[in-house]
Amino acid sequence: MIFIGRSGVGKTHLPIGLVIEACQQGVRTLFINCHELILRLRVAQEKQNLKRVMHRYKRYESC
Structure with a gap:
């Protein structure tokens, strides 16, 4: 999932809750912000x- 919006609208809070729930249900999850993901992919390239x-x-499950 990608959350987009202005500062202070809960873009971090909502996915953290979803990740916690997914982990409790045994779903393999990854929480990373877009900036960090792009940096990691650039370095890998x-x-x-x-x-x-x-x-x-x-390897992470998709919904």
């Missing part, structure tokens, strides 16, 4: 291991 990093992210 520069190091020629983008395919491996993308495979790692595919």
Whole structure:
């Protein structure tokens, strides 16, 4: 899920609640902000291991 909105509307609060609930139900989850994800993908591309990093992210369940 991607949450978009202005500052102070709960973009962090809502997904944290969802992640906690998903974890309690045994769902493999990842919580990362968009900026950090883009940085990680750029570094992976520069190091020629983008395919491996993308495979790692595919292991998380999608809804």
